[in-house]
Amino acid sequence: MxxxxxxxxxxxxxxxxxxxxxxxxxxxxLDSVRASHEAFLREFLAARDVEVSVADALAEWREVVGAHFRERDGTAFRSALEGYGKGVDAIVGEHVPRDAWFPAFREAGREHLxxxxxxxxxxxxxxxxxxxxxxxxxxxxxxxxxxxxxxxxxxxxxxxxxxxxxxxxxxxxxxxxxxxxxxxxxxxxxxxxxxxxxxxxxxxxxxxxxxxxxxxxxxxxxxxxxxxxxxxxxxxxxxx
CATH class of the missing domain: 3.40.50.1000 (HAD superfamily/HAD-like)
Incomplete structure (x- = not known):
């Protein structure tokens, strides 16, 4: 044979x-996902000198991202990356272009995921x-x-x-x-x-x-x- x-x-x-x-x-x-998100926000907050704790920023970010998904129509697709951007906007209090936050997000993923x-x-x-x-x-x-x-x-x-x-x-x-x-x-x-x-x-x-x-x-x-x-x-x- x-x-x-x-x-x-x-x-x-x-x-x-x-x-x-x-x-x-x-x-x-999933633990690595949480670590990646926390590392991203820590780097982002430091780079923009935003006066909010990482813990508070993470809690607000998760709430906004969660709401982004809860508001979808049934099983319709909603982009996670779009939700992440909304979370960033909420933390800063204004719209932040994707190219101003996404590189740090991606780098945190490479390091932690x-x-x-x-x-x-x-x-x-x-x-x-x-x-x-x-x-x-x-x-x-x-x-x-x-x-x-x-x-x-x-x-x-x-x-x-x-x-x-x-x-x-x-x-x-x-x-x-x-x-x-x-x-x-x-x-x-x-x-x-x-x-x-x-x-x-x-x-x-x-x-x-x-x-x-x-x-x-x-x-x-x-x-x-x-x-x-x-x-x-x-x-x-x-x-x-």
């Missing part, structure tokens, strides 16, 4: 042939075993590309479906339908790894995708539950 045919035989024994990944809270460590433990190793292993992998995430196209490249995960992915590209956010049918349309595998042979029950778990289950809860609340739609991304290998039937 050739190496190629052996690999095909091993792949045929997998329980699932495809994995859809969320980004924030799954591939991207990190992958969830074992994310890179798991994606690399699945890629090597021929498992189809795609991102399905509520994120801006620009931020998605930066994060996946920065974390070193982009080379292992076959496709990316963002809310900006679809115009909707999970659990809207359009998000999962767009991802499935591009995938060569059926929903029944696909898992969705997510950290939010309504958006990722129940949303995927409604389309026949087998949900893997990673920090998500419990509920009837959960097919598998993991506490470490390495456990995805066992879910798929990949020998560790």
């Amino acid at each position: 050739t190496d190629e045919s052996a690999a095909d035989a091993d792949k045929s024994e997998l329980r699932y042939d495809a994995v859809f990944w969320d980004i924030g809270g799954v591939l991207l460590d 990190r992958a969830t433990p074992r994310a890179r190793g798991v994606l690399e292993r699945l890629h090597r075993d021929g498992v189809y992998q795609a991102v399905v995430s509520d994120v801006d196209d620009e931020e998605c590309a930066f994060i996946l490249d920065h974390l070193g995960l982009a080379p292992f992915l076959d496709d990316v479906t963002t809310s900006e590209s679809v115009g909707r956010t999970k659990p809207d049918d359009a998000m999962f339908e767009a991802a499935l349309e591009k995938s060569p595998h059926s929903p029944e042979k696909t898992v969705m790894v997510g950290d939010r029950y309504d958006h990722d778990v129940a949303g995927a289950a409604a389309h026949g995708i087998r949900p893997v809860a990673f920090g998500a609340d419990d509920g009837p739609a959960v097919a598998h539950r993991i506490t470490d991304l390495a456990e995805v290998l066992e879910v798929l039937g990949v020998d560790d």
Whole structure:
């Protein structure tokens, strides 16, 4: 048996042939996101000599960004970067052009954002075993590309479906339908790894995708539950 045919035989024994990944809270460590935001505001406030504490600025920024998303129409996409800009404006008390704050924001991301433990190793292993992998995430196209490249995960992915590209956010049918349309595998042979029950778990289950809860609340739609991304290998039937 050739190496190629052996690999095909091993792949045929997998329980699932495809994995859809969320980004924030799954591939991207959320503590690192919080650290990045705090570092950005600290640098921004110092550069502009704004007389407000980092803690107060961070609280106001988060409130404004949160309101930006809460005010959207149902599952309609709203840009996170646009919300971040609104937060900056609120802190300063006037409009701040993007080119006056975004470089510091991006640099803080480069310094602080990190992958969830074992994310890179798991994606690399699945890629090597021929498992189809795609991102399905509520994120801006620009931020998605930066994060996946920065974390070193982009080379292992076959496709990316963002809310900006679809115009909707999970659990809207359009998000999962767009991802499935591009995938060569059926929903029944696909898992969705997510950290939010309504958006990722129940949303995927409604389309026949087998949900893997990673920090998500419990509920009837959960097919598998993991506490470490390495456990995805066992879910798929990949020998560790």
